[in-house]
Amino acid sequence: MKLRWLSIGLLALLSQDAKALQIRRDTPRDQLDYDVHYFDQKINHFLNSEQFTKSDLSHGTFKQRYYFDSSYYKPGGPVYLYISGETSGPSRFSNLQTGIIQILMEATNGLGVILENRYYGESYPFNTSTTDELLFLTTNQTIADNANFAQNAVFPGVPGNLTAPSTPWIVYGGSLAGLQTALTIKVHGDVLYGGIAASAPIKVNVGYPEWYNPIQKYAPQDCVTRINGIIEKFDSLIASNNTKAINKFKALFGLEVLTDNRDFAAAIADPIGNPGFYHSNTWQELNWNSTYGSRDFFYFCGNVSDIDAPAEISHVDWTLADYTNGEPWVGLGGYANYIKTYTLPLCPFGDYNSNDCWGTQNETAWASVENTATRSYLYTSCIEQGAYIEGPKEGPALLSSVIDTSYEQQWCTWAFPEGIYNAIPSSPNVGVYDDYGGFNFSADRLAFIDGDQDVWNDLCYHSNFAPARTVSSDLHPEYLITGAGHHWDSYGILDVDAEPQFIREAHLWQIKTVKKWLKTFDDWKKSKGI
Numbered sequence: 001m002k003l004r005w006l007s008i009g010l011l012a013l014l015s016q017d018a019k020a021l022q023i024r025r026d027t028p029r030d031q032l033d034y035d036v037h038y039f040d041q042k043i044n045h046f047l048n049s050e051q052f053t054k055s056d057l058s059h060g061t062f063k064q065r066y067y068f069d070s071s072y073y074k075p076g077g078p079v080y081l082y083i084s085g086e087t088s089g090p091s092r093f094s095n096l097q098t099g100i101i102q103i104l105m106e107a108t109n110g111l112g113v114i115l116e117n118r119y120y121g122e123s124y125p126f127n128t129s130t131t132d133e134l135l136f137l138t139t140n141q142t143i144a145d146n147a148n149f150a151q152n153a154v155f156p157g158v159p160g161n162l163t164a165p166s167t168p169w170i171v172y173g174g175s176l177a178g179l180q181t182a183l184t185i186k187v188h189g190d191v192l193y194g195g196i197a198a199s200a201p202i203k204v205n206v207g208y209p210e211w212y213n214p215i216q217k218y219a220p221q222d223c224v225t226r227i228n229g230i231i232e233k234f235d236s237l238i239a240s241n242n243t244k245a246i247n248k249f250k251a252l253f254g255l256e257v258l259t260d261n262r263d264f265a266a267a268i269a270d271p272i273g274n275p276g277f278y279h280s281n282t283w284q285e286l287n288w289n290s291t292y293g294s295r296d297f298f299y300f301c302g303n304v305s306d307i308d309a310p311a312e313i314s315h316v317d318w319t320l321a322d323y324t325n326g327e328p329w330v331g332l333g334g335y336a337n338y339i340k341t342y343t344l345p346l347c348p349f350g351d352y353n354s355n356d357c358w359g360t361q362n363e364t365a366w367a368s369v370e371n372t373a374t375r376s377y378l379y380t381s382c383i384e385q386g387a388y389i390e391g392p393k394e395g396p397a398l399l400s401s402v403i404d405t406s407y408e409q410q411w412c413t414w415a416f417p418e419g420i421y422n423a424i425p426s427s428p429n430v431g432v433y434d435d436y437g438g439f440n441f442s443a444d445r446l447a448f449i450d451g452d453q454d455v456w457n458d459l460c461y462h463s464n465f466a467p468a469r470t471v472s473s474d475l476h477p478e479y480l481i482t483g484a485g486h487h488w489d490s491y492g493i494l495d496v497d498a499e500p501q502f503i504r505e506a507h508l509w510q511i512k513t514v515k516k517w518l519k520t521f522d523d524w525k526k527s528k529g530i
Contacts, residue, residue: 029097029494030291034067034114036089039153041118043125043136045144055135055421062125064145065089068113069096069105070158077109078168078518081150081192083184085177086377088121089114094292099492100172100196100510107511108518110170111162115149117177118142119376128369132419134379139432140187142180146171147188164191165530168521170514171195174487175456176380179433186436186443193524194445194517196510198487201459203438203466204430206386207405210458212398215272215283218453223301226331227272228396233324234265238402245323252316252336254344257353260361262407265391265400267358268335270343271300272398273455275389275408276360277374279346284455288484288503289491303338304331313337360407366414375415379424382412386428387459439466445517447477449506451484474516481506 041064044052052058067089080101084092092114095101101112116123119137126133150164161167169192173181178200185195216224237245238261250256250264258264266274273282280296287293306313316333344352353359355366368375381387388408391401409427416424441461448461458464462480472478481488482502489506493499496507 029071029102030094032069032093032097034069034090034093034096037066037068037156038063039066039115039149040064041123041145042148045141045148052135052141055132057126057133057135057421062118062123064118064123064149065116065121066113066149066153067093067096068111068155068158069101070111070155072105072109073111073158074109075160077111078170078193078514079150079162079164080104080110080112081146081169081171082112082114083146083171083173083177083180084114084116084120085173085175085180086117086120086373086380088373089116089123090121095172095490098494100490100507102494103492103496103507104170104172104511104514108514111155111158113153113155115146117180118145119371119379120373124371127371129371129375129379130369130419131416131423132421133369134376134416135419135422137376137379139180139183139384143184143187146180146184147191150192165193165525165528168193168518170517172198172490173200174198174490176201176377176385178460178487182441182443182446182448183436185446186441189443189445190528193521194447194514195443196447196449196513197461198449198489199451199454199456199460200448201385201387201456202433202436202441202461203463204385204387204428204433204459206388206427206430207390208387208459209390209392209399211273211389211455212392213458213464214453214455215398216396219283220298220301220305222305223331224396224398226304227335227398230329230332230335231397231400233320233329235397235401237323238400242323245320249320252319252332254336254340255352255358258358259353260359261400262403263353263358263360265402266360267343267352268339269399270346270358271297271338273389274399275403276358279357280343284486286485287491288488288500289493292491300338300342303334306334309334309337360411363414366411367417378411378415381408382416382424382428384429384432386430387456439463442476444475447479447510447513449479449481449487449489449510451481451486451488453483454486456486474513477509477513479506479509 040061043060044058046052082095082101096112105112150169171181171184171192178197181195182197182200255264255267266276270278271280273284281294283297285294313333317328317330321328347357355362388405390405391397391399391403412424450457450460450462
């Protein structure tokens with residue numbers, strides 16, 4: 001009797017699993033959800049390092065979230081580790097559903113996994129983020145997470161042991177996670193077999209006025225020219241300390257409450273992209289895939305360059321002509337009207353001078369130690385990433401030269417007061433990145449892929465300041481996507497052949513690259529004695 005009941009119960013469980021599997025199969029891939037799993041990650045991977053062990057917080061573990069998709073997996077297939085970067089794991093689900101990881105999984109019978117970065121999402125070692133508690137948010141700790149996870153990860157419901165290095169693990173990351181991908185393969189290439197680093201900032205500087213260069217070059221030129229002229233005139237008012245004219249200029253945008261000229265300059269650059277935390281969809285938010293991108297930037301430009309604007313808008317171009325020898329500020333009416341109509345409403349509660357919007361001079365507002373992605377990313381920028389966006393010091397500009405690196409450095413000082421065990425440097429230690437090779441960065445089975453219209457491209461492998469890139473090999477592959485922006489290759493539509501030509505060919509190249517690597521994996525294992 002007991003055996004009979006056991007059999008019936010087992011059949012019931014099997015039936016439930018079958019129904020759940022069927023539901024999952026019937027769910028469109030772009031709507032798939034993934035169960036959360038937790039990995040006991042070390043707070044500190046470097047127990048012999050004085051930098052970290054001086055803290056009484058350096059021991060123990062924290063719960064690091066991860067999510068995986070085994071839809072395409074067959075025994076012997078690779079594992080694709082997607083590093084989620086400066087956001088939460090769930091916000092990267094599209095990469096498993098329809099994006100680059102889905103593309104590679106389908107092509108190679110692989111399993112895809114998203115690992116949430118330490119100090120993002122819900123993967124925080126501590127309940128708050130004081131300066132001392134942020135001590136362990138460093139690049140070397142983060143890439144050590146990836147290696148430790150790969151060697152110890154479990155995937156419930158998937159048969160066999162898929163840990164590295166016995167199984168080929170291929171890492172993918174874009175932007176900051178692209179750099180982390182490159183460093184993971186460079187430092188932990190004995191564990192993780194290969195990686196694709198997309199839009200990875202491998203050579204950073206404290207200041208980065210070049211952020212605007214692709215916009216200056218590739219955006220609609222009538223719009224660009226008008227903004228250049230307006231910014232040049234504004235900077236001339238700043239240079240002459242013409243307070244009356246400056247206040248009149250601010251009022252046209254409805255931003256006279258911003259008493260700090262740098263905050264004002266950042267606010268009117270919001271639709272373009274500014275040094276702070278902008279609210280608009282900017283050039284960086286353009287995308288070949290309309291599901292993930294926005295055309296707001298072009299709508300903004302269309303307003304600035306509108307030659308048929310109503311008289312009540314176009315006459316604003318003459319409002320400040322008395323301060324520029326009778327010369328009109330061409331496009332000012334459309335620019336100011338767009339900011340008032342579309343940008344200002346993006347500010348919560350309408351307090352434009354608050355830290356929630358464009359006011360950055362409230363020192364106490366920076367002191368909150370709440371766990372947030374913004375605080376974590378700012379800390380990384382302050383200690384080792386730099387790349388503070390600033391206005392160009394000469395030539396045409398889309399951002400006023402009133403903004404320099406000191407504007408962002410002061411946020412670091414206010415946000416991260418010296419602790420018992422940790423203090424931020426007076427300027428970011430960008431050598432942490434550069435010591436790995438800068439523009440000459442190289443590692444076996446590490447692919448670099450960039451977009452030539454990416455605002456971050458001049459920090460990446462295909463930077464205009466890098467040596468000429470003329471040779472790509474199977475061991476050191478590289479690809480520059482013409483007309484593409486920030487890690488555009490990470491997005492997909494479930495049909496590579498139907499994608500726009502330049503994205504399609506990039507994805508086909510990535511598939512071929514990984515397949516070539518996988519063919520030599522057994523030889524690599526033998527050489528390692530595995």
